[in-house]
Amino acid sequence: MLEEILARFREDVVTVYEPVKKELEITRYLLKYKTRPVLFEDVEGWRVAGNIWSTRERIARFLGVSKEELLHFIAGAMENPRPFKEVDKAPFMRNSTKDFSLKELPVPKYYPGDRGQYFTSAMVIARDEDGFVNTSFHRIMVRDEKTASIRLVPRHLYSMWKEKAEKGEELDVRIIVGNPIHLLLAGAVSTAYGISELEIASAMSERAFGKPLEIVKVGGIPVPVESEFVFEAKITPELVDEGPFVDITGTYDIVRKQPLVVFERMYHVDEPIFHALLPGSYEHYMLMGLPKEPQIYASVKRVVPKVHGVRLTEGGAMWLHAVVSITKQHDGDGKNAIIAAFAGHPSLKRVIVVDEDINIYDDRDVEWAMATRFQPDKDLVIVTNARGSSLDPSAQDGLTAKWGIDATKLLKRKEEFERAKV
Template identity: 45%
Template sequence: MWQLAFTKLEFRQVLAWLRSKGELVEVDQDSFISDLKRYDGQRCVLERGEGEVRRVGNAIISREELIELLNLRSVMDLHHKVTWAIRNPSPLHEAAQSASEEVSENGVSFLNVPDFQGKRYVTAGVFIASDGKRLNSSFHRMLYLGNDKFAVRVVPRHLYRMLEEARQRREKLDVAVVIGGPLEFLIASSSSPPFGVFELEVANSLSGGSIAYKRSPEHGIPYPADSEILLEGYIDPEELAPEGPFFDVLRTFDTVRAQPVFTVEKAYHRKEALFHVIWPGGVEHQMLMGLPKEAKIREAVENVVPEVNDVYLTPGGGTWVHAAISISKQRDGDPKNVIMAAFGAHPSLKHVIVVDEDVDVRDPASLEWALATRFRADRGLVVIPSASGSTLDPSAGADGETAKVGVDATAPIRERDRFKRADAS
C-alpha cells in the first residue's frame, strides 16, 4: 500500500532539502540556542563553522513539510502510514559498513552539549536498549553530569520496564544512543508500538524497506547505519542522579527526580557530523511527540465511527494533552464513543472535543464557535475523575492522576438545520 517513491531520509538529506527550499539558516555558535527559539517553526538552524561536529535544530518545522518529505498527500495519509508501519514492521538488512563509525572518540568531550538555563542537556538522543531478548528504541532527554555520564529521564513505559527487569536480575542494561538518525527512525522512535515490536523495523516499513542497520562495536546493538552520532554504554538501574528541573513539551518545568544514569563507554560519529538539538516545547518537539499519537487516536476512532474527517492534537496543549476530532456522525451517541476511544488510544490526553464535519479543528475560532453554538454541558459533557494522565501536566498528581473531560460539540442529528453556520457571502 505504502511502497511508492519511499527512500530512507538520512538526517543530513533532510537538511539538504531544507537548504534547497531556503528554509535553513546558519547562525553563530554563541547565539545557537537563542536562534533555535527565535526560528522555531520557521527555519532550520545550523551552527556556522567548519568544525568536526556542528549543532543543528528545527529540522521539522511543520506538518506540511513532513508530509512533503514523506511523499504523502495529507495528514490523513501520514496517520495511516504510521499505523500501517506499526502493524507491519519490516525485517532489517545489515549494512556492510556505517559512516557513523568514521570517527572514534574517547568520551563525549567532542559534543558541545547545549546549555538550557544553566543545565547542559542532550534533547534529541534516541536510546536503543537490548536485554538479549528484546530491542526497544525511544527518545529520552539526557542531563550531562560530567565524566561521560548522563542522568536520563525515563517515564513508565518500555525502557522503564526493561530497566526494572534488569534491576531484578541485578544486571546493567546495554544501550546505544543515536543522535541524528534517519527521519523515519525519529518518527518510529516516538510511536510507542506494542512492547516487543522494534521501532527500527517500524522505521524500515516507513522507508519502504530502505533502512539498513549496523551492530554497535561494543555491545552489538543494531542501530540505523549512517546516523550522525553513536554513543555506546550502559544504564545501571542502581545508579541514580537528580534530573531536572527542565521545561518540556507543555513549556512548564518538570520536577526534579532521581533518574538512572547512562555511562558512555564508546563514542563514534560521521565526519563533519550534525549534532541534532530539539528546542524543548518547540514545533519539532511537538511534531515528533504528537504526530504518532494523532495516528493512534485516528485508528482507534475509525474503529468506532465510519467517517473521521480530521484528528488534531492542538499546539496549545503541547500537541500532547488536547485533541480536537471532526467526524460525520450517524448517531447522536457517536461522539461519546469517540471520546472514550481517544482517551484509550492516548492515555496522556486530558481534554477531547468532538465536532461536526463543517468545523475546522485546526482553527481555534472555529472550535470556539462549535463550543458556543453546539455544546450543552447537561448533555454533551463527559467527566472521568481519578484517571491516569500525563506526568508533564503540573495540575496532575505526582503519578499523573487527573480528571479528564470530553466535550460533544456536535449538532443533534434531527435538528441540524437549526445549527447551520450562516453564509454571509
C-alpha cells in the same frame, strides 16, 4: 543525512554563521525562528541544527504525503512493520574514539533552570536476551566527561534495565543522535513489547523511499546507518539525580532518582550535525505528539465507524488537547468518541469532537463549531480524578480532571447547523 535533509528545505533554513554558545544562546535562536530549521555553523566548534521537523507540512513533504495522510502513514507502519536490512558499514563508522568528553560536545543547556546539558533528540537502542530490539526517546542529562543520568518511564527500556539491575548487571545500549524523521517518529510510538520500532521505521522507509531501513551491527546491536552520532554506553543499576528539566509543556519537570549511564565510545559521520531538540518547541510537539494521533484514531474508530481525522493541538503542547472529526450515525456518538479518545491517549486532558465539515487544522473553524453546535449543560463530559499526564503541572498526585466537548450537530436538526453556501 541531516546535511541532505536541510538541503531539501534550503528555502526554509536559517543559517547562523557567527559563533554561538551551547548554553542558552542556541535556545534564543530556536525561539526566534519557531517554525524554521536553524543551522548553526559554529557552536563551540561543532555544527548543530534545530527546528528541523517543526511543522506538519515539512514532515509530510519529506515523507511524500499530505498532512492529512500523516496519521494513516504512521498507523500503517505500526500495523505492518517490515524487516530492516543489515549492511556491513555506515558513514558514522569512519570516526570512532574513546577519547571524548560529553562536556565538550555541543550538547545544549536550554533553559536557566535546567540542571545541566541535555541530550533531547537522543534515542536509545537496546537488545534483550531473546533478541528483541527496542528503540525509544529518552532525555539524558550530562554529569561529567563520561557519565549522565537518563529519564526512564516505566515502559520497555525501563523493563529491560530493571531486569538487569535486579541482578546487579548493566544494560548495554547504543545512543543515537541526528536521525531522519521516519526514525524519530518510530522511536516515539507506543507499541506492544516484542514489536521493534526499527521495523516500524523500515515500513515508513519502504513507503516513502521505496527501500527498507538499513542497519549495521555495533557490538551486536543494530544501529541505523543514517545516524549522525552513535555512542556505545551502559545503563548501570546506580541511581542519581536527574532534573530539573523543561519538558513539553514548557514548565520544569521535577528532580528524580534515575539510572546512571556510562558512555564508552563515540562514532560520528564526517562533519556531523548535532540535532538540538528544543524542549517545549513545535519540533518537540511534532515528534512526541504525531505518533499518538493514530492511537486516538484507532480507539475512537472502535466506537464510531466513520472517523475522519485526529489532531493533537499545538496550544495543548500536542499532548494534552485534541480535536477529533467524525460522522455521526447516532446522537450519542460524540460522547462515545470523547470517552474513546481518553482511552486511546491516557495523557489527554481535553478533546473536542466535531463533524466532518469542520477543518480540524483550523483553530477558528473548531471554535466556530463550539460556538454554534455545543451546549455546555448537554454536551460537556467531565471525568474527575482520572490518571493524567505527569507533565501537567496542574495535576495533583498524578490525578487530573478531563473534559470533552461534543461540538457535533444534532441529527434530527442537522440542517439548522449547516453553514450558508453560494
